Amino acid sequence: MDTPELTAPALALRGLAAGYGGARILHGLDLQVDRGELVGLVGPSGSGKTTVLRAILARADRHAGTVEVFGRAVERRVPARVGYVPQLGSVDLDFPLTVLQVVLLGESERGRSRPWFTRAERRRALEVLDELGLAELSSRSLRALSGGQLQRTFLARALVRDARLLLLDEPTSGVDLATRRDVLATVSALHQRGLTVVLTTHDLNMVAAHLPRTVCLNGRITADGPPAQVLTPQVLQATYGAPMRVIHDRGRVVVVDDAPLGPPAPALVFPERRRAS
Amino acid sequence: MSELLLVPLEYAFFGRALLAGLLIGAMSGALSVFVVLRRMSYIGHGLAHAVLGGVAVGVAMGVDLYVGAIAATALAAVLIDRVTRRRGLHADAAIGVVTTTIFAIGVGTLALVPTRVNLEALLFGNILGVNRTDLSVAAAVGAAFLVLVVVRYKALVFTTFDPEVARVHGIRVDRIELLFSLLTAAVVVASVRVLGVLLIAAAVVLPAAIARLLTRGFAAMLALSTALGVLTAVVGLYLSFHVDVPSGPTIVVTGALLFVLAFVGTAVAGRLGLARARRDARPGTIDVDPIANVSR
Numbered sequence A: 001m002d003t004p005e006l007t008a009p010a011l012a013l014r015g016l017a018a019g020y021g022g023a024r025i026l027h028g029l030d031l032q033v034d035r036g037e038l039v040g041l042v043g044p045s046g047s048g049k050t051t052v053l054r055a056i057l058a059r060a061d062r063h064a065g066t067v068e069v070f071g072r073a074v075e076r077r078v079p080a081r082v083g084y085v086p087q088l089g090s091v092d093l094d095f096p097l098t099v100l101q102v103v104l105l106g107e108s109e110r111g112r113s114r115p116w117f118t119r120a121e122r123r124r125a126l127e128v129l130d131e132l133g134l135a136e137l138s139s140r141s142l143r144a145l146s147g148g149q150l151q152r153t154f155l156a157r158a159l160v161r162d163a164r165l166l167l168l169d170e171p172t173s174g175v176d177l178a179t180r181r182d183v184l185a186t187v188s189a190l191h192q193r194g195l196t197v198v199l200t201t202h203d204l205n206m207v208a209a210h211l212p213r214t215v216c217l218n219g220r221i222t223a224d225g226p227p228a229q230v231l232t233p234q235v236l237q238a239t240y241g242a243p244m245r246v247i248h249d250r251g252r253v254v255v256v257d258d259a260p261l262g263p264p265a266p267a268l269v270f271p272e273r274r275r276a277s
Numbered sequence B: 001m002s003e004l005l006l007v008p009l010e011y012a013f014f015g016r017a018l019l020a021g022l023l024i025g026a027m028s029g030a031l032s033v034f035v036v037l038r039r040m041s042y043i044g045h046g047l048a049h050a051v052l053g054g055v056a057v058g059v060a061m062g063v064d065l066y067v068g069a070i071a072a073t074a075l076a077a078v079l080i081d082r083v084t085r086r087r088g089l090h091a092d093a094a095i096g097v098v099t100t101t102i103f104a105i106g107v108g109t110l111a112l113v114p115t116r117v118n119l120e121a122l123l124f125g126n127i128l129g130v131n132r133t134d135l136s137v138a139a140a141v142g143a144a145f146l147v148l149v150v151v152r153y154k155a156l157v158f159t160t161f162d163p164e165v166a167r168v169h170g171i172r173v174d175r176i177e178l179l180f181s182l183l184t185a186a187v188v189v190a191s192v193r194v195l196g197v198l199l200i201a202a203a204v205v206l207p208a209a210i211a212r213l214l215t216r217g218f219a220a221m222l223a224l225s226t227a228l229g230v231l232t233a234v235v236g237l238y239l240s241f242h243v244d245v246p247s248g249p250t251i252v253v254t255g256a257l258l259f260v261l262a263f264v265g266t267a268v269a270g271r272l273g274l275a276r277a278r279r280d281a282r283p284g285t286i287d288v289d290p291i292a293n294v295s296r
């Protein structure tokens, strides 16, 4: 059978213009993400990274263009087989649910009018928790988790839905370096299992070191390709409107903020911005 | 002792009130969990004021008390839902705008059209007035409430916890939110006779507030909150009978006393736990699991 769902790219944006109400945030985006790709979306605060993810989920107002997920046009309904992990901070961590219960909620769709979860559903949730190294934490409350464990919990909730395309909004923001590695290792393991991942980040050096493809965004797409080609002073100037230096170090690039005050420490040159909202 | 419990039952009105109280207590107890976790504690207060507006207009137009009440709260629930969706406005603003307007229309109507409404009974609840219609309304609302909460349980929990992701998982979040508003409106209408307009707000907050202090899981919180709703209603109704005070105040004060007990009790338990941890943490014996300190 040659249905579009089997051959189409995981994600295709064509001439997408979108925003909120009459305010346009995204201007004419063309982006294709094939199955099994791992893409990092970068850009300054307010450049529309979250809005791109929300447009894919039919949450932003579309002004023009099309969005297709696995070959199906996205109109008002959220496409199937998509997992979404919003930026941390939008939910109440004191909500009376355990890690396992949060993940089980991800399976609400199937037995939607049955108020309990079946044994098979529980087994499945525990399997996913186990895969993500959370088996021991399944009865913890969210408040008792570290940032990385919390991210993995929400990843697990997306995965129990059999998501094939994962949309992750700043999964490595506001965490320490070890947690960042923890989250990235998880994402990369999922990618190796064949999942398609689109994530947003402020961390250009993380993108350069770990992601095969970078898309630079500033209302429009300013560059798209492997980080070593995309992360150039010209592109960065166009994306961020600020001068940045790019150092080539053993085959990979390191982006440094071209501050006049002495040489920056290479490992911490682009600290993640603390978001106001 | 048993006389205190049995004598009131010799009066038919008290039997009806008790039955209505059980139903209303269970519903408002269960509902309060969602109200508290969604931080919409004033929705009960607002909708109850809309009831008053609706009753006033209804009585002035010569229709049944319930017709006005149902029409006004349903309208208020839908309007609150609409206004909340507008970006920049939250539920609290929507509740304030919509329900106060309906209340004002009702108060104005009462001034213009002379009617014989027992305002005190409406404001504070009156078990003497519980009739068959009240009981039927409570039973009908109770049945619908039970079915809808059971059938939409997962969606209600998911939407309350994380509406953005719930939507991605195929839940019609908009509909669930409207359903929640309408359920609240129905519970408020059914509760007016026993609780009174001014005291409903407490009944859809107190049980969950107590349960929140005493439980950790969602299901446990829901069960305890429902039980507490029933308990406070029953105790409050007996109190109302024996001390001859309107039922609304006695039910709310009973709930408030339980809240104080739970609040002080959990505070003392927390202090004792801290003291024990400090005693156990003598030099050389420290073995603190950092996570255990964070969780409650």
Ligand SMILES: Nc1ncnc2c1ncn2[C@@H]1O[C@H](COP(=O)(O)OP(=O)(O)OP(=O)(O)O)[C@@H](O)[C@H]1O
Pocket (backbone or CB within 6 Å): A020, A025, A043, A044, A045, A046, A047, A048, A049, A050, A051, A052, A275, B087
């Ligand atoms: N719900 C909303 N309604 C109206 N405007 C919005 C909304 N969400 C975001 N915006 C606006 O859209 C623009 C893009 O926001 P978006 O959140 O997509 O940026 P971002 O690249 O994700 O930024 P950050 O890095 O800070 O997360 C911003 O100017 C923001 O103010």
Ligand SMILES: [Mg+2]
Pocket (backbone or CB within 6 Å): A049, A050, A051, A169
């Ligand atoms: Mg963002």
